[in-house]
Amino acid sequence: MTQKLFDLNSYVKEFSAVVTACREDEKKPGEYLVELDKTAFFPEGGGQPADTGTLGGVLVVYVSEKQGVILHHCTAPLAVGEPVEGKINWQRRFSHMQTHCGEHILSGIIKKEFNLQNVGFHMGKEFTTIDLDGPMTEEMVEQVEELANQAICENVPVKVYYPTREELEQIPLRKKPEVENLRVVEVTGYDWCGCCGTHVALTGEVGLIKIVDFQRYKGGTRLFFHCGARALEDYRQKHKAIKRLAEGFSCKPEGVEESVHKLEEELSQTKGRIGEKNRLLFDLLGSQLKAHAPSVGGGKWLFLWDSGFTAEEAKAFAMAAAKGEGVLCTFFTPVAGGVRYAAAKSRDLSDISLKALCAALNKATGGKGGGSEELFCGNIPQAVEEKLKTLLQGLAESQNKNAAV
Secondary structure: OOOOOOOOOOOEEEEEEEEEEEOOOOOOOOOOEEEEEEEEEOOOOOOOOOOOEEOOEEEEEEEEEEOOOEEEEEOOOOOOEEEEEEEEOOHHHHHHHHHHHHHHHHHHHHHHHOOOOOEEEEOOOOEEEEEEOOOOOOOHHHHHHHHHHHHHOOEEEEEEEOHHHHHHHOOOOOOOOOOOOOEEEEEOOOOOEEEEOOOEEHHHHHEEEEEEEEEEEEEEEEEEEEEEHHHHHHHHHHHHHHHHHHHOOOOHHHHHHHHHHHHHHHHHHHHHHHHHHHHHHHHHHHHHHHHHHOOOOOOEEEEEEOOOHHHHHHHHHHHHHHHOEEEEEEEEEOOOOOEEEEEOOOOOOOOOOOOHHHEEEEHOOOOOOEEEOOEEEEOOOOOOOOHHHHHHHHHHHHHHHHOOO
C-alpha cells in the first residue's frame, strides 16, 4: 500500500519518499513503473486525470493505481531503496482541483434544484463533462450556472474527511455508495459526495464556472463546462474572436450577431441570383454542347472539363442536362491533387449503365466515388483531359456493344 499524501491535503506540491520497487513496463518498453512508500501524485480515477511531474528529475508521464499501490510511469529507472524528491506539475494539478470542485458544486445544485443525478463525469482535454439522468432546458442551465458562481462568491469551505459509520448516516450524501471507509468531499451547504479526487479548500479558488454547451445524451443531458483558469482561457479566446469579427464588420462586439445575420441574408440573396444566372448559363451551354456532341448508347454525350466551376455547380449542370431525353453528361473539374467529376444520364438512355461506367472509370484511374444510375459523383487522381475523354468514350462504346449483343 502506498501512503497517499494528497488524500487529506491536495496542496502538497513537493515531497520526499523512498523507492520501493522499479520495473520496466512490459506494455511500453522504455517506460518504468516506480513504486514509492508515499506519494503526492494522484493516479487517474473518479473521472480525474493523473498528475504529472518529476521524481528525482525523471519525468513522470502518468500515474495509475493497482490494488492500493500507486505506480509512477517514468521515462527512466530509479534505484530501489534510494530516497527521491518528487515534484508535482502544480499548474495541471490545481486546474484539476478547480474543475473537480466545480463539478461537485454543479452536481449538488442540479440535484437540489431539479432532482437530477450525476451519472457520469469526465475531465477531457477540450472540455469537462457531466452526464445527468434527465433532460434540461436552456433556462435550467443558466439558473444552475448562476447559482454555481454564487457559491464561488460565497467562498465556503470544502472539507475532506472519513466519517464513522454512525456519522455517515447523518450526512445527506448525493449518492450512497456501498463502500467501506468512505472518503467524503463536502462543499459546505451545496454538496456531500463520496470522492477520491483532489479539491480546493475554498470555493472561491474555483474562480469561475462556465457551462459552454449542453446536449441530449442517452435519454438525459450532457453538460460541457470549464472552471478556473480553463474558463478564463476559453473566455479570452472567444473574446479575441468576437473582437476580430467586430473589427471586420466595423461594429461593436455586441453588434456582431446582427451583422452576421445581415451577411447571411445577403449571401442567401446572392446565391439565389447566382443560381438563376447559372440556370441560364447551363441552358445555353447545354444547347451548344448538344449541337456538337458525339453519339453514344443511342443518345448524346456531353463531356465538360472546366476548372471554373465548383463541384456543386458541376453536379447541378449534369443533373439539369440529363433531364432531357437521350443525354449522358460527364463534368470534370480539376482541383488541387486531382479531378472531381459528376456524371448523370437521362432515364431513357437504357443502353448505358452509369454505375458500371463510373466504376470502370474509377478502376482504370484509381478513383473513388458513388451514386445511382441517374447521378454518380467521385474523385480521381490528376488526369489529362484528352486521355480521360478517350478512356470514357472507349468505356461507353464497350457498354453499348455489350448491350447490342
